[in-house]
Amino acid sequence: MSLFEIKNVSKSFGDLKVLNDITVSVDKGEVVAIIGPSGSGKSTLLRCATMLETMDSGELTYHGEKAASNDADGKSVYAPASALRKIKSYYGLVFQQFNLFPHYDVLKNLCDAPIHVQKRNKTEVTKEAMSLIKKMGLEGKEHYYPQQLSGGQQQRVAIARALCMNPDILFFDEPTSALDPELTGEILKVIRQLAQEHMTMVIVTHEMAFARDVADRVIFMDGGYIVEEGRPEDVISNPTEERTKRFLARFAENG
Amino acid sequence: MSLISVIQQIASGFGATLLIFFCTLLFSMPLGVLVALGRMSKFKPLSLLIQGIISVLRGTPLMLQLIVVFYGPYYAFGIKLSTNWRLYATLIGFSINYAAYFAEIFRAGIQSIPVGQTEAATVLGYTKVQTFLKIIFPQMIKRTIPPVTNEVITLVKDTSLSFVLAYQEMFTYAKQVSAAMSSLMPLFVAGVFYYIFNLVVTIVMDRIEKALSYYN
Amino acid sequence: MMKKLAAMLLTGVMAVSLAACGGSTAASTSSNDSAAEEEVQEEPAEEADAAEAEADAATAEANDDTTFVVGFDAEYPPYGYLDEATGDYTGFDLELAQELCNRRGWTLVKQPINWDNKDAEIDSGTIDCIWNGMTYTGREADYTWSDPYVNNSIVMAVLADSDIQTLADLAGKVVITQTESSAQTALESEELADLTATFADLQKNPSYNTCFTDMQAGAVDAIAVDIGVAQYQMRNNPDKFRILEEPIAAEQYAIAFKLGNETLRDQVQETYDEMLADGTVMKIAENYADDNLPDMLITEK
Numbered sequence: 001m002s003l004f005e006i007k008n009v010s011k012s013f014g015d016l017k018v019l020n021d022i023t024v025s026v027d028k029g030e031v032v033a034i035i036g037p038s039g040s041g042k043s044t045l046l047r048c049a050t051m052l053e054t055m056d057s058g059e060l061t062y063h064g065e066k067a068a069s070n071d072a073d074g075k076s077v078y079a080p081a082s083a084l085r086k087i088k089s090y091y092g093l094v095f096q097q098f099n100l101f102p103h104y105d106v107l108k109n110l111c112d113a114p115i116h117v118q119k120r121n122k123t124e125v126t127k128e129a130m131s132l133i134k135k136m137g138l139e140g141k142e143h144y145y146p147q148q149l150s151g152g153q154q155q156r157v158a159i160a161r162a163l164c165m166n167p168d169i170l171f172f173d174e175p176t177s178a179l180d181p182e183l184t185g186e187i188l189k190v191i192r193q194l195a196q197e198h199m200t201m202v203i204v205t206h207e208m209a210f211a212r213d214v215a216d217r218v219i220f221m222d223g224g225y226i227v228e229e230g231r232p233e234d235v236i237s238n239p240t241e242e243r244t245k246r247f248l249a250r251f252a253e254n255g
Numbered sequence: 256m257s258l259i260s261v262i263q264q265i266a267s268g269f270g271a272t273l274l275i276f277f278c279t280l281l282f283s284m285p286l287g288v289l290v291a292l293g294r295m296s297k298f299k300p301l302s303l304l305i306q307g308i309i310s311v312l313r314g315t316p317l318m319l320q321l322i323v324v325f326y327g328p329y330y331a332f333g334i335k336l337s338t339n340w341r342l343y344a345t346l347i348g349f350s351i352n353y354a355a356y357f358a359e360i361f362r363a364g365i366q367s368i369p370v371g372q373t374e375a376a377t378v379l380g381y382t383k384v385q386t387f388l389k390i391i392f393p394q395m396i397k398r399t400i401p402p403v404t405n406e407v408i409t410l411v412k413d414t415s416l417s418f419v420l421a422y423q424e425m426f427t428y429a430k431q432v433s434a435a436m437s438s439l440m441p442l443f444v445a446g447v448f449y450y451i452f453n454l455v456v457t458i459v460m461d462r463i464e465k466a467l468s469y470y471n
Numbered sequence: 472m473m474k475k476l477a478a479m480l481l482t483g484v485m486a487v488s489l490a491a492c493g494g495s496t497a498a499s500t501s502s503n504d505s506a507a508e509e510e511v512q513e514e515p516a517e518e519a520d521a522a523e524a525e526a527d528a529a530t531a532e533a534n535d536d537t538t539f540v541v542g543f544d545a546e547y548p549p550y551g552y553l554d555e556a557t558g559d560y561t562g563f564d565l566e567l568a569q570e571l572c573n574r575r576g577w578t579l580v581k582q583p584i585n586w587d588n589k590d591a592e593i594d595s596g597t598i599d600c601i602w603n604g605m606t607y608t609g610r611e612a613d614y615t616w617s618d619p620y621v622n623n624s625i626v627m628a629v630l631a632d633s634d635i636q637t638l639a640d641l642a643g644k645v646v647i648t649q650t651e652s653s654a655q656t657a658l659e660s661e662e663l664a665d666l667t668a669t670f671a672d673l674q675k676n677p678s679y680n681t682c683f684t685d686m687q688a689g690a691v692d693a694i695a696v697d698i699g700v701a702q703y704q705m706r707n708n709p710d711k712f713r714i715l716e717e718p719i720a721a722e723q724y725a726i727a728f729k730l731g732n733e734t735l736r737d738q739v740q741e742t743y744d745e746m747l748a749d750g751t752v753m754k755i756a757e758n759y760a761d762d763n764l765p766d767m768l769i770t771e772k
Contacts, residue, residue: 013400050378052374052378066352085380088380089377089380091378092378092379093375093378095371095374095375097369097371099369099371099372099374100375101372101375101376101390102394102470102471103393103394103397103470112389113379113381116381116389117379117380117381117385118380126432145469145471146469146470147470147471161379165379165380200355234315260555261555263558264553264555264558267558271641297553322588322591326588326595329591329595329596330595335595335596336595336598338540338580338582338595338597340597341597341659353578410656418585419585419587419588420585421582421583421585421588421589422593423583427545427583428553430546430678430680431546431552431553431583432553432555433546433554433680434545434546434547434548434553434678434679434680435548435552435553435555436555436707437680437682437683437703437704437707437708438707439681439684439727448554456557
């Protein structure tokens with residue numbers, strides 16, 4: 001049984017169909033990279049997976065527990081709030097814009113949700129948060145406020161905040177896109193380290209070299225469809241589909 | 256009649272002015288938050304209703320609203336008005352009027368907070384209430400302090416409007432002393448009182464703003 | 472941190488506002504202290520009024536309860552005004568009302584009102600009567616009235632050094648009066664239409680006090696005003712003003728009750744007549760000799 005599965009999802013904004021019958025499933029310990037041009041639907045897919053958007057139709061499952069399933073008309077029906085609350089604890093999301101809480105210091109950004117949402121023991125959570133801060137190379141910054149940190153540091157706090165919830169799977173929505181090029185390295189390093197620890201991750205990214213390096217599987221999306229999917233050495237190094245080739249070629253030029 | 260006794264007489268109305276001022280803030284601010292939330296409700300009829308009420312409260316004179324609140328119960332329902340109603344009607348009139356203004360300020364404050372804050376909170380599992388109270392509300396307060404300060408300063412001066420209900424606050428006393436003395440001097444003394452009061456208000460609001468400036 | 476701060480803020484606001492509420496009660500009580508030994512002011516009555524409110528509701532007509540709420544414009548000396556020395560409301564009418572209440576065993580409540588709202592105040596029952604140099608002439612049908620007790624005349628006040636000597640000199644001049652005053656009514660009546668037509672402008676201001684300041688500042692040339700008010704102003708500003716000899720109208724003051732409230736009117740009238748008969752009214756009027764009240768008092772039916 002896969003840890004996460006999103007099945008036959010379709011989603012439109014008005015007349016614009018952004019997701020067309022997409023199915024993705026992720027096993028425990030797997031690292032999946034989603035690539036594709038802007039507007040291809042990859043971010044929307046991630047937002048559907050994390051329930052920031054509701055699917056028009058399709059099913060969403062974590063650990064075999066249904067967050068949403070299709071009714072007789074093929075429309076997505078979401079589980080009751082109590083079930084969703086439990087399912088939400090299975091995953092975390094790291095945003096492109098970090099979205100740290102500016103009025104909380106680093107430590108509180110990490111600890112508040114575990115203590116007040118998961119109702120875990122404060123001392124235990126604080127201890128765990130401190131070790132995550134250390135792991136992210138942010139020792140001594142625990143009482144800094146987000147705006148006192150660089151973009152790279154803020155994103156590391158955001159990753160630590162997601163990890164502090166002890167998720168089974170972590171989603172990344174273009175985690176380095178808002179950063180200056182010289183700061184992307186520190187984030188990629190952190191993600192790479194998590195991959196080595198067999199953290200289950202789905203990463204939407206424009207960093208092709210990184211995707212090839214760290215992912216077990218790459219999904220190429222375009223126009224709301226999954227165009228190509230497979231091992232990174234196949235999809236990125238030897239794409240079979242014309243659209244993938246075009247995208248990667250353009251990327252090589254720009255990059 | 257000496258300046259000192261003029262000051263004493265005017266000061267005797269200062270308590271009533273303070274009462275209107277603090278009670279109005281105490282009631283109108285929480286009410287303003289609720290009204291702002293209702294105004295932003297996805298339930299259209301509620302949102303439209305509140306929009307209409309705000310429009311009337313902001314679009315008609317506060318003086319008229321005070322008269323409506325005070326005499327309304329008698330003219331609409333034939334209820335005899337008690338003496339205390341003079342104060343209560345003043346407080347109700349001021350509170351709902353200021354709630355309308357605060358609601359729009361708070362709404363602007365809430366809407367200026369990036370949607371990412373709510374999304375981050377949602378993904379972390381905060382309930383809607385938690386998200387509002389812990390994440391949105393504190394940031395909203397910080398962002399709205401300058402316009403709120405404007406309103407609070409206006410309120411200090413608006414308390415004098417309660418003269419229409421003959422509620423005996425500072426300016427009413429000032430006018431009475433003025434009439435008794437056949438001189439405008441007491442009105443200027445009252446002006447000094449208002450100015451000093453607002454100076455204190457400005458300092459307090461400034462302190463609050465500074466206290467909240469530990470983050471951006 | 473934030474939570475603590477928020478808690479502190481909230482506590483602070485509440486503490487301050489509680490202190491303010493408490494403090495204001497204290498303030499108004501202490502402001503009474505100076506005057507408390509003499510007369511009952513409006514604030515204590517506010518506090519003790521839960522019972523009164525019920526009583527009010529029960530008695531639409533007669534004054535069964537023992538409070539007698541007199542509505543008055545506290546900017547209308549010498550009939551009702553703030554005595555700066557004591558901080559109490561006083562005046563010819565309020566002294567009469569006090570004596571009347573003493574005789575009937577009622578508690579007098581002096582309720583300052585906004586003169587513009589006097590009809591709403593009396594209709595809604597927040598006051599029992601208006602006793603405040605209220606002009607009876609021309610308003611006969613609007614209220615239930617006591618017998619007239621003061622002869623008033625409406626005069627023209629001008630600056631002492633003004634070149635206006637007679638009503639005819641007012642032609643082309645700017646005249647002001649109090650909004651909704653009997654002077655305004657008189658000037659807008661048919662009888663005075665010819666005179667009013669000669670003015671350059673007839674302005675209105677809610678306060679006679681402001682009218683007099685306007686004239687001193689040169690903004691207006693003359694004020695149409697009740698003689699008592701004019702005399703009070705002249706006393707407070709010696710040598711500043713002058714009254715034209717020829718009054719523009721004569722009228723009478725009476726006590727106004729809600730239309731139909733004859734029971735209360737009769738009670739008040741009965742005691743007033745006693746006070747008049749035994750000379751008490753004249754005695755009180757003599758306290759206001761400077762304002763000419765003894766001469767203006769109506770002593771016979």
